[in-house]
Amino acid sequence: xxxxxxxxxxxxxxxxxxxxxxxxxxxxxxxxxxxxxxxxxxxxxxxxxxxxxxxxxxxxxxxxxxxxxxxxxxxxxxxxxxxxxxxxxxxxxxxxxxxxxxxxxxxxxxxxxxxxxxxxxxxxxxxxxxxxxxxxxxxxxxxxxxxxxxxxxxxxxxxxxxxxxxxxxxxxxxxxxxxxxxxxxxxxxxxxxxxxxxxxxxxxxxxxxxxxxxxxxxxxxxxxxxxxxxxxxxxxxxxxxxxxxxxxxxxxxxxxxxxxxxxxxxxxxxxxxxxxxxxxxxxxxxxxxxxxxxxxxxxxxxxxxxxxxxxxxxxxxxxxxxxxxxxxxxxxxxxxxxxxxxxxxxxxxxxxxxxxxx
Amino acid sequence: xxxxxxxxxxxxxxxxxxxxxxxxxxxxxxxxxxxxxxxxxxxxxxxxxxxxxxxxxxxxxxxxxxxxxxxxxxxxxxxxxxxxxxxxxxxxxxxxxxxxxxxxxxxxxxxxxxxxxxxxxxxxxxxxxxxxxxxxxxxxxxxxxxxxxxxxxxxxxxxxxxxxxxxxxxxxxxxxxxxxxxxxxxxxxxxxxxxxxxxxxxxxxxxxxxxxxxxxxxxxxxxxxxxxxxxxxxxxxxxxxxxxxxxxxxxxxxxxxxxxxxxxxxxxxxxxxxxxxxxxxxxxxxxxxxxxxxxxxxxxxxxxxxxxxxxxxxxxxxxxxxxxxxxxxxxxxxxxxxxxxxxxxxxxxxxxxxxxxx
Numbered sequence: 001x002x003x004x005x006x007x008x009x010x011x012x013x014x015x016x017x018x019x020x021x022x023x024x025x026x027x028x029x030x031x032x033x034x035x036x037x038x039x040x041x042x043x044x045x046x047x048x049x050x051x052x053x054x055x056x057x058x059x060x061x062x063x064x065x066x067x068x069x070x071x072x073x074x075x076x077x078x079x080x081x082x083x084x085x086x087x088x089x090x091x092x093x094x095x096x097x098x099x100x101x102x103x104x105x106x107x108x109x110x111x112x113x114x115x116x117x118x119x120x121x122x123x124x125x126x127x128x129x130x131x132x133x134x135x136x137x138x139x140x141x142x143x144x145x146x147x148x149x150x151x152x153x154x155x156x157x158x159x160x161x162x163x164x165x166x167x168x169x170x171x172x173x174x175x176x177x178x179x180x181x182x183x184x185x186x187x188x189x190x191x192x193x194x195x196x197x198x199x200x201x202x203x204x205x206x207x208x209x210x211x212x213x214x215x216x217x218x219x220x221x222x223x224x225x226x227x228x229x230x231x232x233x234x235x236x237x238x239x240x241x242x243x244x245x246x247x248x249x250x251x252x253x254x255x256x257x258x259x260x261x262x263x264x265x266x267x268x269x270x271x272x273x274x275x276x277x278x279x280x281x282x283x284x285x286x287x288x289x290x291x292x293x294x295x296x297x298x299x300x301x302x303x304x305x306x307x308x309x310x311x312x313x314x315x316x317x318x319x320x321x322x323x324x325x326x327x328x329x330x331x332x333x334x335x336x337x338x339x340x341x342x343x344x345x346x347x348x349x350x351x352x353x354x355x356x357x358x
Numbered sequence: 359x360x361x362x363x364x365x366x367x368x369x370x371x372x373x374x375x376x377x378x379x380x381x382x383x384x385x386x387x388x389x390x391x392x393x394x395x396x397x398x399x400x401x402x403x404x405x406x407x408x409x410x411x412x413x414x415x416x417x418x419x420x421x422x423x424x425x426x427x428x429x430x431x432x433x434x435x436x437x438x439x440x441x442x443x444x445x446x447x448x449x450x451x452x453x454x455x456x457x458x459x460x461x462x463x464x465x466x467x468x469x470x471x472x473x474x475x476x477x478x479x480x481x482x483x484x485x486x487x488x489x490x491x492x493x494x495x496x497x498x499x500x501x502x503x504x505x506x507x508x509x510x511x512x513x514x515x516x517x518x519x520x521x522x523x524x525x526x527x528x529x530x531x532x533x534x535x536x537x538x539x540x541x542x543x544x545x546x547x548x549x550x551x552x553x554x555x556x557x558x559x560x561x562x563x564x565x566x567x568x569x570x571x572x573x574x575x576x577x578x579x580x581x582x583x584x585x586x587x588x589x590x591x592x593x594x595x596x597x598x599x600x601x602x603x604x605x606x607x608x609x610x611x612x613x614x615x616x617x618x619x620x621x622x623x624x625x626x627x628x629x630x631x632x633x634x635x636x637x638x639x640x641x642x643x644x645x646x647x648x649x650x651x652x653x654x655x656x657x658x659x660x661x662x663x664x665x666x667x668x669x670x671x672x673x674x675x676x677x678x679x680x681x682x683x684x685x686x687x688x689x690x691x692x693x694x695x696x697x698x699x700x701x702x703x704x705x706x707x708x709x710x711x712x713x714x715x716x
Contacts, residue, residue, distance in 0.1 A: 029673035190676075192654065194552060194576040197671050200655070204676040216678040218552040218654055219577050220610025224646065224684035227612070252578025254585070258616040288582070296550065296576055297558070299657050301669025311659025311669060313555055315387035318548075318562040320574040326582035 001163045001170075001177055001210045003032060009168050011052070011060050011124065017117055018071065020064040024051045025164060029205035030302045037061075040069035040079055047086040047093070054165025055239070055275070056127045059092030063120035066100045070113045076104060091240070095274065096123055124167045130272045131169035133339035138175025138235065138270055141342070142184050145232045152187040152213065153179070154232045156222055159193045159250035160202040161237025161270065171270040172237040173203070175337065180212050188214040189231060191222060193250060195295040195322060219252050223259035234260050235337070238271040243358075245330030245345030246283025247271075251323055257332035269328075269345070270337040276350060278357050283327035293320035359521045359528075359535055359568045361390060367526050369410070369418050369482065375475055376429065378422040382409045383522060387563035388660045395419075398427035398437055405444040405451070412523025413597070413633070414485045417450030421478035424458045428471045434462060449598070453632065454481060482525045488630045489527035491697035496533025496593065496628055499700070500542050503590045510545040510571065511537070512590045514580055517551045517608035518560035519595025519628065529628040530595040531561070533695065538570050546572040547589060549580060551608060553653040553680060577610050581617035592618050593695070596629040601716075603688030603703030604641025605629075609681055615690035624692040627703070631696055634708060636715050641685035651678035 002008065011022050020037040026049065027033050035051060037043045043065030046052050052061045062083045069079030080097045087093055103119045104112045145153045161172035169177060173188075180186045188207055193199035200216050207214040217225070225231050234256055240248040247253070247269045260267035280286065297314040314320060333345035343349035351358040360366065369380050378395040384407065385391050393409060395401045401423030404410050410419045420441045427437030438455045445451055461477045462470045503511045519530035527535060531546075538544045546565055551557035558574050565572040575583070583589050592614055598606040605611070605627045618625035638644065655672040672678065691703035701707035709716040 189679075192552065192671070194550065194578055200672040200676075205673045208673055208676055214676065216654055216672045216676050218609065218680070220552055220608075220613065220684075221679065221681055223612040223616065224609060224681050225679075227684070250578075251576065251582060254581040255578065255613040255617055258581065258620055259613055262616055296574055299659060299669070299671060301657060301671040303667055303669055309661055309667065309669060311657070311661055311667060313550070313657060313659040314558040314574045315563045315566055318558075318566055318572065318574050321547075321579065321583075322576070323579055323582050326578075326585070 001168060001206060003209045009124070010057050010164055011064065011167060013064065013117060013121060020068065022046055022052055022061065023164070025053060025202065026051055029201045030308050037064070037068060039072050040065055040074050040082060043068055044082050044086050047083070054160070055092040056166040056272070058087060059096035060120070060124045060127060060167050062093050063096045063100055063123045066097070067113070067116035067120050070116050076101065076112065092274070099123065127167040128169060130339040131166050131171060131174045134171055134270050134272065134337055135169055135174030135178035137341050138268065138337040139178035139182060139184070141233060141266070141268065142175060142179035142186060143182070146184045149232070152185040154187050154189060154230055156189040156191070156225070156231045156234045156256065157203065158191040158199065158236045158253050158256055160198040162203050162206045164202050164206050165237070171272065172235045173206070175235060175270065176212060177210060180210070186212060188212060189222065189225060190214050190216045191219050191252070191256070192216055193252065194219055197299070198250070222256050226259045226263040226265050231265050233266040233268060235268045235270055238269050238275050239325060240286055241269070241271055241276045241336070242280040242283045242286065243276065243278050243350060244282045244347045245333060245336060245350060247328045247330070247333060247345070248283060248286045248325050249328065251326050254326040254328045257328040261332045266334040267332060268335050268337050269333055273338055273340065273354055276354070283329065286327055288326070289324040291322045291324045293322055296320040296322050359526060359564060361567045367482070368415050368522055369422065369525060371422065371475060371479060378426065380404055380410055380419065381522070383411060383560065384409055387559045388666050395422070395426060397430050398423055398432050398440060401426055402440050402444050405441070412518070413450040414524040414630070416445060417454035418478070418482050418485060418525050420451050421454045421458055421481045424455070425471070425474035425478050428474050434459065434470065450632070457481065485525040486527060488697040489524050489529060489532045492529055492628050492630065492695055493527055493532030493536035495699050496626065496695040497536035497540060497542070499591060499624070499626065500533060500537035500544060504542045507590070510543040512545050512547060512588055514547040514549070514583070514589045514592045514614065515561060516549040516557065516594045516611050516614055518556040520561050520564045522560050522564050523595070529630065530593045531564070533593060533628065534570060535568065538568070544570060546570060547580065547583060548572050548574045549577050549610065549614070550574055551610065552577055555657070556608070580614050584617045584621040584623050589623050591624040591626060593626045593628055596627050596633050597683060598644055599627070599629055599634045599694070600638040600641045600644065601634065601636050601708060602640045602705045603691060603694060603708060605686045605688070605691060605703070606641060606644045606683050607686065609684050612684040612686045615686045619690045625690060626693050626695050627691055628695040631698065631712055634712070634715070641687065644685055646684070647682040649680045649682045651680055654678040654680050
């Protein structure tokens with residue numbers, strides 16, 4: 001998607017290789033800065049320090065990390081072990097490393113370096129293709145709304161499942177970008193997504209850069225907007241989807257799904273097939289990460305003087321709890337938007353799109 | 359309730375009068391500072407600048423403002439007009455001023471000053487009595503939970519409907535304090551309540567000062583906690599209640615009520631009868647205040663250096679919307695906790711408690 005009017009990916013090998021350019025997402029939305037990763041240590045640190053975040057982008061960064069490591073003469077197994085330890089729970093990280101190993105291990109050592117760069121680039125291109133397909137299928141939902149009402153199609157989204165979380169296009173926002181680029185009038189309600197504010201900081205930034213009209217709202221506001229007919233549909237992403245269509249996503253997603261259901265607003269979840277956990281019969285078994293309390297009690301922002309500082313908003317000494325995800329039951333989900341099409345959030349629905357998995 | 363171990367009211371005439379002591383709530387939770395109001399201008403500014411907030415406390419401050427004005431020799435009508443203009447939409451403000459006028463107008467000018475101080479004190483004492491009665495009725499709900507489970511009674515609340523919003527005890531928190539003081543083990547989940555963070559800043563502070571165990575959570579977290587049986591009941595306040603039991607309260611209340619309903623968690627609303635708007639058949643007609651966007655895009659907190667600063671958390675140039683309240687339909691409310699007892703959230707329920715109003 002665009003940054004300053006230029007089509008931009010979140011990650012790209014430098015021409016002639018030898019380095020990989022990423023966005024330092026810890027500086028957004030206050031600074032847009034690209035950082036060049038020059039070796040394995042840089043790649044590992046970028047993942048650990050969350051300069052890159054979002055499962056697909058983490059996977060892509062790990063793949064390029066392997067290529068950078070081989071360039072440095074680092075052993076393949078060591079490189080993979082180092083990268084795997086950066087964010088132990090990220091599914092795409094393990095997936096990307098396994099794919100790199102199975103592509104490279106059969107090759108003679110002399111060929112691995114070039115093959116690693118090619119395989120990492122392929123992983124990125126495939127991510128883009130998958131997200132474009134999600135965008136194509138999902139855009140039809142927005143076009144259908146546009147065909148029956150005047151004014152913009154109002155989409156509500158939660159957290160950041162945009163191009164910043166992937167290589168390009170995003171998952172939940174891919175339909176928005178696809179519709180917008182096709183000339184459909186779109187407006188996005190952006191949940192700020194406390195405690196880490198990925199909506200206010202990342203989603204708002206990337207929509208603004210691409211020129212998509214949007215409005216930031218407190219997470220508390222979505223229900224009221226739906227009660228008053230100001231949301232046409234919701235689209236969110238998914239961190240993990242159970243085989244029955246239950247969806248684990250950023251904390252607060254469940255509350256928006258309840259409000260959508262109560263008000264007859266369609267609630268869609270956009271996800272690549274890779275995030276479906278076929279081993280889970282339903283969402284109850286999905287473990288929910290409990291993160292640091294200071295993510296709740298402290299907030300980072302920019303002062304009027306342009307300084308980025310962290311402030312505490314709760315009294316010193318008050319405890320805080322910070323569950324990072326919740327599970328939205330499939331009964332509240334209108335449909336799953338995948339790279340293969342849209343299906344009901346049910347075992348039968350998913351089986352229809354992914355018959356080889358059941 | 360207690361501050362630093364001392365029973366404390368939010369507002370009190372100084373001994374010998376001539377001044378009124380309030381808490382500067384704009385400094386909480388970072389500083390506990392009392393301010394003395396010496397005249398009409400001080401009282402008006404305290405309301406306008408939100409040093410005092412919460413409908414009952416605003417009413418009490420206006421009443422004392424009249425007393426301070428008469429002490430200064432200001433005309434009664436002028437004093438009331440000045441105070442009425444401070445927060446034009448606050449119902450209790452108009453009510454308190456009307457009550458002061460009807461108490462004072464029949465009196466000879468020479469007696470009005472002393473009568474004004476007495477009437478303001480009476481308004482405060484009555485507010486405390488009403489809230490104590492709400493506390494007594496509501497505490498029975500917590501005691502019933504305590505009688506059937508081990509461990510603390512987990513109460514979830516939204517915004518600040520505690521003693522800081524009233525003269526003492528609060529509305530939603532009065533049952534919590536009453537139960538806690540009676541030895542019931544209580545733990546409160548405190549919604550931070552974006553965008554103005556009244557939960558994280560005020561509710562957490564007052565619970566901490568009184569020694570009530572509590573945990574601050576992002577507004578997004580409550581649904582997840584309810585899904586996992588970690589909330590025994592919800593109690594919130596009400597800014598305005600329709601005659602059918604629909605409740606207007608801080609934005610986000612509706613989302614918590616939906617989650618409570620979906621998980622079989624009782625959802626109570628605590629309110630003095632004075633907040634019932636008998637002229638409203640249902641909540642749809644309640645006007646919802648749209649507040650400044652920068653309440654969403656900017657947050658105030660304390661740096662590690664102890665400086666209180668405001669930071670922007672969204673990109674410059676992104677629009678924000680800020681509806682301040684939402685309406686929770688009566689069908690989601692388990693009961694209304696009033697000074698006269700607990701009733702179903704319905705026209706018949708309210709009529710049973712307030713037969714003189716129907």
